[in-house]
Amino acid sequence: DSGVTQTPKHLITATGQRVTLRCSPRSGDLSVYWYQQSLDQGLQFLIQYYNGEERAKGNILERFSAQQFPDLHSELNLSSLELGDSALYFCASSVDEGFADTQYFGPGTRLTVL
Amino acid sequence: GNSVTQMEGPVTLSEEAFLTINCTYTATGYPSLFWYVQYPGEGLQLLLKATKADDKGSNKGFEATYRKETTSFHLEKGSVQVSDSAVYFCALSLPKAGDMRFGAGTRLTVKP
Numbered sequence: 001d002s003g004v005t006q007t008p009k010h011l012i013t014a015t016g017q018r019v020t021l022r023c024s025p026r027s028g029d030l031s032v033y034w035y036q037q038s039l040d041q042g043l044q045f046l047i048q049y050y051n052g053e054e055r056a057k058g059n060i061l062e063r064f065s066a067q068q069f070p071d072l073h074s075e076l077n078l079s080s081l082e083l084g085d086s087a088l089y090f091c092a093s094s095v096d097e098g099f100a101d102t103q104y105f106g107p108g109t110r111l112t113v114l
Numbered sequence: 115g116n117s118v119t120q121m122e123g124p125v126t127l128s129e130e131a132f133l134t135i136n137c138t139y140t141a142t143g144y145p146s147l148f149w150y151v152q153y154p155g156e157g158l159q160l161l162l163k164a165t166k167a168d169d170k171g172s173n174k175g176f177e178a179t180y181r182k183e184t185t186s187f188h189l190e191k192g193s194v195q196v197s198d199s200a201v202y203f204c205a206l207s208l209p210k211a212g213d214m215r216f217g218a219g220t221r222l223t224v225k226p
Contacts, residue, residue: 043219
């Protein structure tokens with residue numbers, strides 16, 4: 001158990017819909033990272049927040065957005081969903097903002113878009 | 115661009131065999147290098163890392179050395195166990211770029 005929690009574990013929805021994935025980092029960690037893992041694209045970094053502020057952006061689509069709240073939990077919002085958005089979405093956290101810091105991954109949310 | 119290439123799997127070994135999973139990288143600047151492991155149904159776990167050239171990361175019998183001259187970070191273990199069966203990801207991060215890049219992953223199966 002990494003100490004990072006993600007909800008829900010599974011999500012099934014239809015094309016065009018909007019969903020919110022939630023992540024609670026390990027106690028004391030200020031950075032939250034979001035990743036997408038799919039069969040065709042592999043594991044891709046989406047976005048990082050540090051202490052409530054966006055710190056780095058990777059291959060995140062404009063239809064996707066994220067935020068980190070004062071209690072440090074984070075949400076990833078996916079809208080206008082397409083079939084290709086079906087993937088495993090991981091959240092990770094680390095103490096500091098540097099990417100060289102050890103990141104602790106949550107168990108993931110499996111999103112299926114029908 | 116910045117990228118990681120790792121050997122394609124799947125890799126199947128017998129217990130106590132020697133393991134090597136090759137990883138090479140392309141990066142502008144001086145990346146940190148990582149090996150992550152993903153067990154079935156779980157998230158990734160950091161296995162080891164190295165932040166500068168010639169550093170050796172090691173953990174649970176696994177080792178990898180950051181080789182700047184060959185831009186490589188190959189993962190090795192002298193004697194694998196059935197419990198090592200998992201998918202292994204090589205990754206790099208470039209702090210100033212604020213990015214993390216993963217290889218495609220290599221599935222390892224160890225048979226008793």
